[in-house]
Amino acid sequence: MPGKNKTIEKQLSEFYDGLVVDDVHFFGIRHHSPACAWHVEKFIRRVRPRSVLIEGPADMTRFVPVIVHRHTRPPVAAFTSYVDKARRIRLPEGHKKDEPLRFGAYYPMCSYSPEYVAIRRGVELGADVRFIDLTFPEQVLAGKYTRPGLRSVGMISLLEEDYLQSSRYVQQLAANTGCRDADELWDHLFEVDSTRCDTDEFIRRVAAHCFLARVNHDPRVLRLDGTVQRERAMIRAILEQRARTDGSPIVVVTGGFHTAVLPSMLKDASGKPPEDEKRPEFSKEETSTSLIAYSFDQLDSLNGYASGMPLPGYYEMVWRLMTEGSEDSLSEAAGRLIVDVGRFVREKNRSISVSATDEIAALAQARVLARMRGHVGPAREDLLDAMRSCFVAGSMEAEGVVVMEVVREVLSGWAAGTVAPNAGLPPVVEDFRQLTRKYRLKIDDTIRREIVLDVHRKPVHRRISRFFTQLSFLEVPFATMLRGADFSAGVGVDLIREQWLYAWSPAVEGKLVGLSVHGDTVSSAALSRLEEAVAGLEEQGRGRSTREVVSLLTLACQMGLTGSVSRIAGVLAEQIGEDASFRSLAGGLEQLRLLWRSRSTLDLTETDRVKDLAKAIYVKACYLVGTLANVTDEQADEVIDGIMSIREALSGEESDLFDSELFLHGLGEILWARRSNASVAGAAAGVMYTRERLNEAGLLKHLSGTVNSACVDRQGKVAFVRGLFCTCREAAWRVPGIIRSLSEILEFWSEDEFLAALPDLRLAFADLTPREIDRVSVLVAGFHGEEDLGELVHHDVTEEEFQFHVHITRAVGEVLAAQGLGAMSADSSGDSK
Template identity: 40%
Template sequence: MKNSAPNPKELDRFLRSLTECVKNNLIFFPIRHHSPACAWHIQQLILTEKPAVILIEGPADMTELIPFMLHERAKAPFAVYTTYIDTAKRLGELPEGNSLSSDAQRFAGYYPFCDYSPELVALRVGASVNAKLEFIDLTFAQQAIASHKHPNLDRATQTRALLEESYFRRSAYLTALAKKTGCRDVDDLWDHLFEANFQTTSTSSFIQNVAAYCFMARLDSPEPILETDGTLARERAMASAIQSIIQSTQQKIQPAEKILVITGGFHTVALPFLQESIQPLPKLILKPEEGQTVLMRYSFEQLDALNGYGAGMPAPEFYQRFWQELQKGTSNPLLETANQILVEIGNKTRAQTAGTALSTADAIAALEQARRLAAFRHHQAPTREDLLDGIRSCFVKGAMDGEGTILMSLVRQMLTGDRIGDLPPDVGVPPIVNDFREIARRLRFKIDTSLPQSLTLDIYRKVAHRQASRFLHTLHFLEIPFARIVAGPDFVQGRQLDRLQEVWEYRWIPQTESSLIERSLYGTTLETAAVYLLQQAIAQLEEMGKSRSALEAVRILLSACCMGLHAHTERLLDLIATNIAEDPAFISLVDAVSQLVLIWQSREPLEAHDLTQIPALSAIAYRRLCYLLPDLSNCSEEEGMGVLGRFGTVLELCQSDSTAFDPDLFYDGLHHLLATPQSHPTIAGGTAGILYRAGLLSESEIVTLGMGYLQSSIGSSTGRSPAGTSGQITGGAGFLQGLLYTCREVAWNVSRLLEAIDAQLQVWDDDEFLHVLPEFRLAFADLTPRETDKVAAIVAAFYQESDRQPELGDLTNRHFTEADLQFGLRLEQLLTESLQHDRLIR
């Protein structure tokens, strides 16, 4: 098929080819994935024709999973999850600058099934008539190679749906047809043409109509694009498989027996024309570590097309109920489905404490409105859009963007549903998935719904809660999308440590189990996988050479404690001791000591009582960081404020009850740091502030140091620095910034320092003053308004006592009129609109 205007002759030729195939006992059935109408007609066709062979679009290696899909314990929705890891470099090397964390491209795909999926219906009904069942598409690895061998495509890790129907949504023809028929979009068009009245249409006519629909949609898709994304390769593979099966079964089946081919309608358009010219494709042999294909549970939430799954029908709960009514033989299944949903929506609104409670009369009115709309649109009964229109017109009492938003959100949840499938225990799911399920059920986690759940854990007093916390921390460490901590002590990051309880939010999603399947490479249980990754992290730290980080080693230890992996901490304690001795970074050592102290203080919830080496390691790290203090004179500008913040942390350690942290060691190191020539100004100021607070530096010494840094800014004997220079001029400001950061009370207690600053400001000319002004403002920026008033009063007193400045009087202007106020408000509004227009503010 080539990109061209619709050609009725080509369409006629295509439809005749379908008829010719039927005469040769080969039936092509074009479908829309997850369409109840297609599923119902397939059911009728199989029961009537009883085909000997049923061939279905889907990766060929899924055929071995068919017995599990048909197992009596299998409950839809479920999905086939398949992966491909290009360790053999079949796609070549990764492009430069690729963000992948490994050196192999990784691909993953989902093939979802629900009760009304035509493919699953074909398997179930086909098995009942003893048909041979087989999937005929390229394997997922072959699809990945076919669609990613083109250099212009993004070659990052991808996870995708294998039943993509995006071409229909992009079809200009279908979009125009939807507009002409008064449908909102292509989904509404499909319902209007096929889902509304399919029971009154013969199966042969239904096949012809769907085929024509798909034929016209495909005319918008140029062959080069279809070649690039792998569509044509897949179709050649399916055609080859069909031909091979025809040849292999000619001697095994009776001439009158039929072969049924079920594929997405987009592919059916091409398959009848490929039968004679396709050669069998070579098989791709993969090693076990290169890919896997397994069954997993799925949910309606992920199946919903409105959530981004392009092949899905929107509102799966609606169609599930419709399908169930079809199977019951209900005389008007669409009407019954609409009635059920309206009643339940009314019940839910009455159960809510907020919002509008809908009455039975409201439900009756909405149902009648939906029926009248369906009749007006020539529908046998209310379709999904007919029902939604009835809801909008009869249930929404107020504005659609107010009350309507809340109500339609409830309707959306109702139509989507929260069903999660199940699988037989012998389905072959990796053991790590079963381990997750067993632990979750033992700890009473709700994993049979995709609705968000909240959980509060008293980790200090309840053993069961502590076990649940370990379970969640293990999943977080393994990067399994299941839960996130909302509040509570974060021992790794050192936040909210005053809280006694952890508050988590969790929900099961299909990616939960698919991620677990990926982690099955690392172990058969959550614990063994976590231990493996823990050991990998340790090995990476051990391979870093001399520049080792004590903090990273301690964080790994904390993670191990949070996960309950205390039996694997001995190697970590040895690593921490080694890294402490070799870590050259003051900030890393301070944070490491702080974390070690935290572990020991929190040994009850962390159950770290047996890690008796921690106090000794803390003392060693403390002595090491005190030894490194003089080296801070050369620290970078970016590290300056970080170092000052760690000074406060060390002071807190010195003031604790522990005898391991001798304050004299810290103060001696600070004295050496302050005495270092050409010390970093900010670090020097912070050091002076701490020593002054400790009574180890007098006011006179503070003033002398401050004047020294300020006067060094003058430069040459001329009393000026070159215009535009900043190195020395900002040294005084840097000293003040560090001093006030660690000892802000100096600003109002040592007036001589303020006099020195004021005198220095008199020396600089205007250019020099304007150049240094931002730095000086930053130095005083952390003072509170009350503290700023104290400093201002002292400085003002200098001028009042010396008569250098006349009395300024009352600086508050109260002579503003209402017109001035309105002008100011209007000016502010215009300024805000201008900034928003330029995207400078939100």
């Protein structure tokens, strides 16, 4: 081991000496580190380079003037995308895709990002500032963001630090120093004393840290993921810039993981002719890069951002105080943030008290923790530990959750940047702006506005509705429907107007930029996402769900994406035969009928195709009806809903499309089955009765068979009636024998049996209107020789009196039952009024 340490020490010594290669000065950084930004600024001012070269896609160089523009305020980010239209990425067999693969990434910068500081100071000194990494499409082709079977990617960061964070050296060093993770270790080693450390010493310390972090990484992995190719590109860029500057100083600012090898690579390449490496060419349709406004919540590593520091609002406060000349920026930042957290906790939850005394105690404890840990002032974790201790009086799982959520919000920050005009926004953003102008929607402020759209009579309102629906489908936070037709749920389909609430915010364009990988216009992005949704259903095994495919078909029509209707209809046609769910088929048929009835509003053109699909769904559903006799009680309600949906189809305006005999035959199989679910059998009987396939005598026969069956419990006896009333509630008063049979059943039940069946009884009559219930009550009274049931509500009896008499009745009944006189009690109570 000592020999190995000596080898490492020798390598480190040689590495230190190589950080300056002739006229090239290497400065390794951690992205979004205030300490690195502080020393980058001092170093550039001291060296006064002719060129400043920065890790980042080379095509970002054109944004340097925009980045330093007085109207640009960080946080900002370059957004870059790549669409593999030329099919350069070869996927394994079995991973064919009609649409090209799409990739997108961010390159964010805030005020304390070393790259941002290097750009500003370099431009200020008149240096030539350039980005020197592979472009994003080149990085994709180099293998960094591809994997077998890839369909598409989400938004990623071009400043990832996975290798640095996951290094065995870093993890072990964190454990040895008592730090909880790599972030706390970085603060402990570099952030807490950044302003008191000599710049050259700081450069050496960061370089050593990153050099040791890279030692154990497998070079083969770094080649496979494109890291080596990127570093070669950086060396080529350095050599090209060196040839242009004729020996003038060059400062190279890159992530420390790359700085660990770049000096030696430059030495090896110096004096040699540059490699003649052919770089791919991309069309404008394949790639785009733009500078956009960004926000701290997007930058926060705790929200999933892959590089940089957590809680950026905290570091922003520290950086601002550092640049303002504060002698104790860490303590001053801790004090300000503690006060802010206390105020926001009180505003958010009045039941949690954070007093000024608590705030003073938290600051004092943060300072004590800092001294114990060898810090010149409270670091981030010192501050967090102090607030956990002083602000949370109760449980961390209860009160602590509320308090620490506020702590995170305050320390994350709410800042959003702005970008100077002409920053090269993606085409989808320009399309959005153009459409808002066309439809006279205001986006020059953040005021929330209501708009009423007459979609049935005004074509322009119909187009606005489709625009809003596309944005909602894409999850762009711009417009929300307050009132209108929901064709998928079958709600409000008869409304002739829609009411929407819309408002612009920076999040709108931020979301649109992220969606630019899906298309150049709002409609093309929606179409791309819709195609992915259809493919996703197929891959996840839900493609056999008729209802879900019909929902997508309806959505396509609502968004005006008529080009996708044919494909979705084709998928639906293939899947109907594979769908074994009666609920899915019946639900899909109901949605398809709604689509048919709204065909003029939705500009549905493939009407014949929709009719054919509806017929196919109906036939398959009818085929399954006969198999539903023995469903469980848990499944019965869904089956009854499906039966009712198909019954409605036979009585609607499109009833001529369907052969009723198929449906009635299936219901007959349920009725004549040796054993069947009582509520489903009742529903089947109700439909057969209304369709005149079952007369009154036949209906009573099936009811009697269920009521008198020894295989049916008391809930089952009521369940038949409940199912019957679901599909034929008029039978309650048109067929008096039904209520008579039910009344006779109740007379033989004990009070406990009645109470046990009461929920099902209530459900059985739940759909009857008050007038219909009155008609039934007259029938019941007639069975007992009365004209009516009398007064049903006695307002002269208080609740206390009622409960008292119930208690007395129950007590007397228990005494009589104990003496063997329970039957007498039941008879007397039944005779009394």
